[in-house]
Amino acid sequence: MNLSQLSQNLNIIARRVGGFIRQEAQNFDRSKIEMKGFNDLVSYVDKQAEEQLVEGLRELFPEAGFITEEGTDTTKGERYNWVIDPLDGTTNFTHSLPIFCVSVGLMDGDEVVVGVVYDPSRDECFSAYKGGGAYCNDNPIKVSEAPALKDSLIATGFPYYDFGLTQQYLQILGAFMSKSHGIRRLGSAALDLAYVAAGRCEGFFEYNLNPWDVAGGTIIVLEAGGRLSKFTSDGDYVFGREIVASNSNIHSEMQDTIKEHWKQTAE
Structure with a gap:
């Protein structure tokens, strides 16, 4: 092929x-x-x-x-x-x-x-x-070269129908607000991934996603030099309903920040 x-x-x-x-x-x-x-x-x-x-x-x-x-x-x-x-x-x-x-x-x-x-x-x-x-x-296009979370702009998506983990998510948002240049919510996970690949933001995370929300964007992030995972571990980020995308440099910081507050019992 x-x-x-x-x-x-x-x-x-x-x-x-x-x-x-x-x-x-x-x-x-x-x-x-x-x-x-x-x-x-x-x-x-x-x-x-x-x-x-x-x-x-x-x-x-x-x-x-x-x-x-x-x-x-x-x-x-x-x-x-x-x-x-x-x-x-x-x-x-x-x-x-x-x-x-x-x-x-x-x-x-x-x-x-x-x-x-x-x-x-x-x-x-x-x-x-x-x-x-x-x-x-x-x-x-290539991912941003920003070396640390403190130099980064982060994209995310907010829950719109499953609000069971809202308080944890708000705590994660608060942590990222204090550790980064800010958070953006565009309303399209696919574009969030594309923007990470293009270096317009350094990271993206979201949960309650479907495979069609992310599949197209994942290969673009990887080929642009980025990294992908689930929230606190490696795993199936296409069908796993949660994803962290980054420029690679800040990936561990993003996962650590999420891990501080993410205690999902249904993993």
């Missing part, structure tokens, strides 16, 4: 679907929002964007199955699977806040080998494939 060519074609598909999302954003009707669960929004834009992605990716690589947020195709592949979030940042999108993206990762077994995160509002296409480096609009 030619990962370089596959990545190029994936970028084309992501850009095309992102163009559809950008067009729909101009006149989006908020009355068409549906609720999958408490604070869990979905729109026809999510669904149609996913259908377009599945159609294009099925043609691009017929051997691969799909893991999709909206359930457009649930056919699992024996070895390869596309992991798709057609519109990461739906809540932002429905409120006309232009921070959302298309995120797609290709998994070879348990490993993401190709990924793309396309931001249609800024026309920025972050992409990577295993061994090929990381890029934004064909320009190489």
